[in-house]
Amino acid sequence: MNRQHAEKELLRLFGFEAFYDLQWEVIEKLLAGKRVLFIEKTGYGKSLCFQFPATQLDGLSIVFSPLIALMRDQVRSMQERGIRAATINSNQSPDENESVISLARNNQLDILYIAPERMENAEWIRAAREMKIAMVVVDEAHCISIWGQSFRPNYRRIVNLVRLLPKNFPVLATTATATPRVQQDILEQAGGDLILVRGRLLRPNLRLFVVPVNSEDEKFLWLASHFHRIPKTGIIYTGTQANTEIYANWLNFLGFKTAAYSGRLDPESRKGIETEFMNNGFDGVVSTNALGMGIDKPDIRFVIHTQVTQSPIHYYQEIGRAGRDGREAFIILLYNAAADQSLPLSFIDGNKPPAAKYDKVISAVKTALMSKHEIVRAANLKQTHVSVILADLVDQGIVNEVEARGRKYFYNPNAGPLDLGLYESLRREQYLELEKMIAYTGIETCRMQYLCEYLGDERQSPCGVCDNDSKKRIGVVPSEELVEKLKNFRETFFPVLEVETTQSCLVNGVAAAYYGTSNVGSAIHYSKYEGGGDFPDWLLRLTLRAFRKHYGGEKFDMIMYVPPTESGDLVKNFAEKVAFVLKIPISHQLIKTEATQPQKVFQSSISKRHNVRGKFGCLSMEEIEGKRILIIDDIFDSGCTIKEAGKCLSKCGAAKIAPLVIAKTLGGDL
Amino acid sequence: MSHFAENTYWIAVAHLPGWKVERINRFIIRVTHENQMSWSDFFALEKKVWKEVFAFSDKELGDLENVRNELPKLAFIAEQLTNEGFIMIPLNAQEYPQVLKENLKTRHAPPVVYIKGRKGMLQEDAVAIVGSRKAGQAALDFTSKVAVKCATESKVVVSGFAKGVDKQALESTLEAGGKSIIVLPQGILTFQSGFKKYYEAIAGGDVLVLSTFFPKAGWDVGLAMARNIIIYGLAKEIYVAESETRGGTWEGAMAGLKRGRNIYTRLPKPQEKNANLKLLEFGAIAVDDNGNATAPPRPLPARLFESSDAVGVSEDQGRFESGENVRHVEEEILRLLEKGAYSSREILLALNLDMDGRKISRFLKNHPGVKTTGDKPLRYTRNDQTTLF
Numbered sequence A: 001m002n003r004q005h006a007e008k009e010l011l012r013l014f015g016f017e018a019f020y021d022l023q024w025e026v027i028e029k030l031l032a033g034k035r036v037l038f039i040e041k042t043g044y045g046k047s048l049c050f051q052f053p054a055t056q057l058d059g060l061s062i063v064f065s066p067l068i069a070l071m072r073d074q075v076r077s078m079q080e081r082g083i084r085a086a087t088i089n090s091n092q093s094p095d096e097n098e099s100v101i102s103l104a105r106n107n108q109l110d111i112l113y114i115a116p117e118r119m120e121n122a123e124w125i126r127a128a129r130e131m132k133i134a135m136v137v138v139d140e141a142h143c144i145s146i147w148g149q150s151f152r153p154n155y156r157r158i159v160n161l162v163r164l165l166p167k168n169f170p171v172l173a174t175t176a177t178a179t180p181r182v183q184q185d186i187l188e189q190a191g192g193d194l195i196l197v198r199g200r201l202l203r204p205n206l207r208l209f210v211v212p213v214n215s216e217d218e219k220f221l222w223l224a225s226h227f228h229r230i231p232k233t234g235i236i237y238t239g240t241q242a243n244t245e246i247y248a249n250w251l252n253f254l255g256f257k258t259a260a261y262s263g264r265l266d267p268e269s270r271k272g273i274e275t276e277f278m279n280n281g282f283d284g285v286v287s288t289n290a291l292g293m294g295i296d297k298p299d300i301r302f303v304i305h306t307q308v309t310q311s312p313i314h315y316y317q318e319i320g321r322a323g324r325d326g327r328e329a330f331i332i333l334l335y336n337a338a339a340d341q342s343l344p345l346s347f348i349d350g351n352k353p354p355a356a357k358y359d360k361v362i363s364a365v366k367t368a369l370m371s372k373h374e375i376v377r378a379a380n381l382k383q384t385h386v387s388v389i390l391a392d393l394v395d396q397g398i399v400n401e402v403e404a405r406g407r408k409y410f411y412n413p414n415a416g417p418l419d420l421g422l423y424e425s426l427r428r429e430q431y432l433e434l435e436k437m438i439a440y441t442g443i444e445t446c447r448m449q450y451l452c453e454y455l456g457d458e459r460q461s462p463c464g465v466c467d468n469d470s471k472k473r474i475g476v477v478p479s480e481e482l483v484e485k486l487k488n489f490r491e492t493f494f495p496v497l498e499v500e501t502t503q504s505c506l507v508n509g510v511a512a513a514y515y516g517t518s519n520v521g522s523a524i525h526y527s528k529y530e531g532g533g534d535f536p537d538w539l540l541r542l543t544l545r546a547f548r549k550h551y552g553g554e555k556f557d558m559i560m561y562v563p564p565t566e567s568g569d570l571v572k573n574f575a576e577k578v579a580f581v582l583k584i585p586i587s588h589q590l591i592k593t594e595a596t597q598p599q600k601v602f603q604s605s606i607s608k609r610h611n612v613r614g615k616f617g618c619l620s621m622e623e624i625e626g627k628r629i630l631i632i633d634d635i636f637d638s639g640c641t642i643k644e645a646g647k648c649l650s651k652c653g654a655a656k657i658a659p660l661v662i663a664k665t666l667g668g669d670l
Numbered sequence B: 001m002s003h004f005a006e007n008t009y010w011i012a013v014a015h016l017p018g019w020k021v022e023r024i025n026r027f028i029i030r031v032t033h034e035n036q037m038s039w040s041d042f043f044a045l046e047k048k049v050w051k052e053v054f055a056f057s058d059k060e061l062g063d064l065e066n067v068r069n070e071l072p073k074l075a076f077i078a079e080q081l082t083n084e085g086f087i088m089i090p091l092n093a094q095e096y097p098q099v100l101k102e103n104l105k106t107r108h109a110p111p112v113v114y115i116k117g118r119k120g121m122l123q124e125d126a127v128a129i130v131g132s133r134k135a136g137q138a139a140l141d142f143t144s145k146v147a148v149k150c151a152t153e154s155k156v157v158v159s160g161f162a163k164g165v166d167k168q169a170l171e172s173t174l175e176a177g178g179k180s181i182i183v184l185p186q187g188i189l190t191f192q193s194g195f196k197k198y199y200e201a202i203a204g205g206d207v208l209v210l211s212t213f214f215p216k217a218g219w220d221v222g223l224a225m226a227r228n229i230i231i232y233g234l235a236k237e238i239y240v241a242e243s244e245t246r247g248g249t250w251e252g253a254m255a256g257l258k259r260g261r262n263i264y265t266r267l268p269k270p271q272e273k274n275a276n277l278k279l280l281e282f283g284a285i286a287v288d289d290n291g292n293a294t295a296p297p298r299p300l301p302a303r304l305f306e307s308s309d310a311v312g313v314s315e316d317q318g319r320f321e322s323g324e325n326v327r328h329v330e331e332e333i334l335r336l337l338e339k340g341a342y343s344s345r346e347i348l349l350a351l352n353l354d355m356d357g358r359k360i361s362r363f364l365k366n367h368p369g370v371k372t373t374g375d376k377p378l379r380y381t382r383n384d385q386t387t388l389f
């Protein structure tokens, strides 16, 4: 097919007059059964490079993409044009997915979008073996490389598939974020026969600013004085989940409408926020980097980072979500040179668990064919650690993932010794990347040029619109009024405990503070573990303030407390004081029917849940039946204890169970 | 193209539908050895070139064309195998067990071996213990003893994962701390429960699971029979615990004897009803209940296969009807039938005759000195003789 003929088809099928030259270069190769790696910026029109061939090739084109929302939108617009497109993903019902699979099997589809994790689904693999497949597309191909910013272990299977497909079978890998090193890695992993087509990554409509600050407070103050001047809507990226809540609360406190978004939210809440965001219902969404994968919004007008990213490639990827419509978008990084390196450094250092934990997992895996959950318990390690370790062990061929009523891990008796040296060089590389990111905050030349050069683009002229080019600075000018406002906010912000489930009448509760962000944690620690006696009265006052703020004038019939494991009567005494002040009767009926270990012994919520499961009891049911109960504890970590106590009290007939704790830990487990 | 990338093609070639193993092996040798081509190169050629260079028949061209269209689908299977830690060892790989090539030759050597487990085990000395699914206690005890002996001598025990002798061989080997190869009568991707059951032994390197069939193939009688050839092929020594006069054990043992291999067969107790004695008559080596060589109960006739070599009529079935050789063959057959009842297939094997079995049948049915027994397959014996059973 020549270009002229193809463009006629293009007009008929997609309504476009002509291809860009690079688009045609890619398409021509694919139609000739070649394999291509196409690196081009977001918003260029990379999708057409596989959508068009998909309509021309005989058989089904499969597109692996982690961007569910993007898939959904592309499928919809192709369907509107009469192109036979569909998607399989976890947001659809099993029935919907099943019917798409049967279309694919019966040769009634031209293009099928699926998430990479689908390759881990036995049903899918079984079905795919019966399909007539014409082309494979790997979107966001930088996820293949551990040298990229978002390596995904499930891309390994796609890479293997690509290598195992026959030689003259068209394959397209695309990405908008690849350093020369990532590019090289993708080319090598795919088996060496990918032809590279590289466009330019410059995004002229993004206006890059760096705002130096001297404290965490100054970030809050800057937002207070500037946020109203920024065109809406957009994303505020914070480094941690806890900070999404704190910043969203601050902006809401200032009168804006924002929401906190993180992986911690349940799918329903996440979906709700995404939809509202798509409809411009928020002034901004405060998020960890989890947001972005799930949305396809071309008119994001700003991206603010309150925390410097781990590397320029992370940064480019996250800011790249703004201004995809080509119109002006503001990109702002708030940076505290004195403190902000510690978080990315801890990410880098905490990235890989210590060698001893790898050994623990290996020994566990040798004994029986186990699922991840079973390994978490057998090795007593954090789930996040086990996930990382298993992914690495799979990568090194020391264990294999097998499908045996769910995914299990099979030790490979042919395995060589574990090589942690690879991760050491990865870590060193990451330190260098972080240095390059820090350097970005200090440069006096064009910031876009800096990013593009880092990404391996040919040298560009300055963008003319970044703070360095335009000489526009937007620094912090703290006013006394704002400082007062912030103080006010700090004293009235209390973390919410999300524990509502369908299995009990627990409601979401409240904590007086985060464990790690104030002196609350050290006060608790002093009382609990250093023989400091009862929790001090200021903790009581703070907790009571949290109670008032969260529960308002709600009435409770009874106060109960979580019976202790080892810290004696601290919580009981504390609950008695709360009861005394609130004038609510206290009950000592909640007991442990069996000794439990202190929860902190256990590394994962799976083990924690197991530790407390079924171990609470009530001495008297009558006293509890129909009662609205305020339940008190000192520290809220995984939530397992409160949930289990809530389950027990629900069984005893309580009408409502409302948690009140002194501190909520920052990380959680999952 | 890396070695790994060839795996999809190997699956395609190894299980070409309707092609006999020997034909596939000759095809493989032709492409990868004589033409020094990779499969990716071969399958990149046009049909026209295939025809010109390799002179395939139209039927063969059609088969190859079909399998070429299947390649993307097979890539998914190859990927699953890789991901789940199965290893594919094609005929031309360094790790391909030499013993298979030596024992089975081009005729029967599997084009691809699929394994799960410690692959080094394929290079260790192996002993097959074979026998019936319904073997009696004496056979099971014998199996155990041989298995334990192998374990102490650090030899690998090969068996077929059927009931009876096979399972006994596996269990006794593992109990004794030995090593075992399980040869599957099915594709390797359909053995989930077994992988679970023998997980620790596999992970610990004591059990290796092996299959030569299409990875997704389910259990099948035909595969179970074909599997026996592989068991005999992997072993340096073969112990028969108990054989019937038909089925995998018998056929495998007969084929082995024909190739002049040492088949150690347990000397049965007088009251036992099995075909062990018959195997001994065909030249198997008698061993006692502990697997040690022992004298046969009474002098056996000269080895039949040696005498059949002297006949030298294994060239052309056309001669069967005319000429001197006919009488010769007839004599040989009648002499054999004096010893018992045999199917036409067994007669062909025993006398090393390269003839059409149907022709033999027709000949025997019409022969006045031969009668048939009611078994299936039909067996022939002299009508003035009693059979061994």
Ligand SMILES: [Zn+2]
Pocket (backbone or CB within 6 Å): A445, A446, A447, A448, A449, A462, A463, A464, A465, A466, A467, A468, A469
């Ligand atoms: Zn600039």
